[in-house]
Amino acid sequence: MTTxxxxxxxxxxxxxxxxxxxxxxxxxxxxAAADVDLVYLGLRAVIASVATARxxxxxxxxxxxx
Amino acid sequence: xxxxxAITDHPTAALPAGVGxxxxxxxxxxxxxxxxxAKEISADALWAHERLVEVLMDGRDLLPVRYGxxxxxDAAAARALExxxxxxxxxxxxxxxxxxxxxxxxxxGGGASADDPSPGERSPDRGPRxxxxxxxxxxxxxxxxxxxxxxxxxxxxxxxxxxxRVHEPLARAxxxxxxxxxxxxxxxxxxxxxxxxxxTAAFTxxxxxxxxxxxxxxxxxxxxxPPYSFAGS
Numbered sequence: 001m002t003t004x005x006x007x008x009x010x011x012x013x014x015x016x017x018x019x020x021x022x023x024x025x026x027x028x029x030x031x032a033a034a035d036v037d038l039v040y041l042g043l044r045a046v047i048a049s050v051a052t053a054r055x056x057x058x059x060x061x062x063x064x065x066x
Numbered sequence: 067x068x069x070x071x072a073i074t075d076h077p078t079a080a081l082p083a084g085v086g087x088x089x090x091x092x093x094x095x096x097x098x099x100x101x102x103x104a105k106e107i108s109a110d111a112l113w114a115h116e117r118l119v120e121v122l123m124d125g126r127d128l129l130p131v132r133y134g135x136x137x138x139x140d141a142a143a144a145r146a147l148e149x150x151x152x153x154x155x156x157x158x159x160x161x162x163x164x165x166x167x168x169x170x171x172x173x174x175g176g177g178a179s180a181d182d183p184s185p186g187e188r189s190p191d192r193g194p195r196x197x198x199x200x201x202x203x204x205x206x207x208x209x210x211x212x213x214x215x216x217x218x219x220x221x222x223x224x225x226x227x228x229x230x231r232v233h234e235p236l237a238r239a240x241x242x243x244x245x246x247x248x249x250x251x252x253x254x255x256x257x258x259x260x261x262x263x264x265x266t267a268a269f270t271x272x273x274x275x276x277x278x279x280x281x282x283x284x285x286x287x288x289x290x291x292p293p294y295s296f297a298g299s
Contacts, residue, residue, distance in 0.1 A: 011109055013168040013288045016246075016256075018112050018133035021294030023073060023154070025135050025146050 067102040070135045070143060071119055072128040072292070073154050074098060082121050090140045092147035095154055098122060099143055102136055116292075123292050127162045129154060130292040157297055164241055164260045165290035167269055171228045171255035172284040228254035231280050239269050244295040254283070258295035266290050 071087070075094045081087040089096040100118075104111065112133065119130050137143050147154065229245075233255055237243045240259035250256070261269045266289070273287045 009170075009286045010288045011112075013170075013286075013291070014112055014116055016168070017130075017166075017291055017294035018115060019107075021258075021297065022130045022132035023135075023157075023297045024132050025070065025137070 067136045067138060068099045068140065068143065069101065069103045070097055070099055070131040070137060071115070072098045072122050072130050073147070073158070074122070074126045074128040075155070075158050076126045079126055082118075085118065087118075090143040090147070092144050092151060095147050095151060097131075097143045097147055098128075099140065105134075107134075119292050123165070127158055128292065129157050129161065129297040130294050160242070161260065161293040161296050164262050164293060165266060166293045166295055167259045167261055167266065167287060167289035168291060169232070169236060169255070169257050169259065169273065170253055170286050171232050172252055172286075173224050173228075173254050174282055225254050228283065232276050232283065232285060233257055235276055236269070236272060239265065239272050242296055260293060260296045261290075263290075
């Protein structure tokens, strides 16, 4: 069972990896820079919700096991 | 157009059926390709991509490809493999038998050090930075510069402490590490660890151990992920 906060944590980690990691094949990424900016706009909202979850004490005290 | 998901060196292993995947080979390397995906990014699209790569990762060593990478056709995928064959083969050796675990560390009060005594300055990464963005600082209250420097010093000390108390013990359980140079506001540490597939339980046990010893920090750990942070040259 995962809480909403845990899903947000995983989503931030997912975005970091899919859009910031992985093999880059030069010149062939079809996402426009504006598209990625939109994703990071959304990402900031996710971080805000994580912060809210932490204030409310629902973020797990320990790391969630994979 | 085709979408690239991963580069692997198990060209003969069967691909999951029903999602239109096919492999383009160049020697022992192959690129796992599929039909072009929609250009809009959504959480669902990212998770769908991730689930597919995770299915591929189950039973293969692979280099995940950056999300959104597409090529005109199979011939272009074969050329891309050929051009950097040595680089990809070497990267595959580095990640062979390993997965990636993601760790982030948060302090109390959104990045302030845990013993920050001043409630009015609990978000030094945000407030002072916004103020300093005002034209040449006019309108800042007197002493704002000094308060900013004190806040930055506290944040830097908290980040250094997170590296010592969290990153270093975790790094000893990992094959390789990748530290994000600048954690986001609220984060003291953002790191990826390349861990042997059969050592992930030991790694997460170590995360829990570190969390118990540092109760004022909040540590998140997700994974196992494909080795996104270790796929580059």
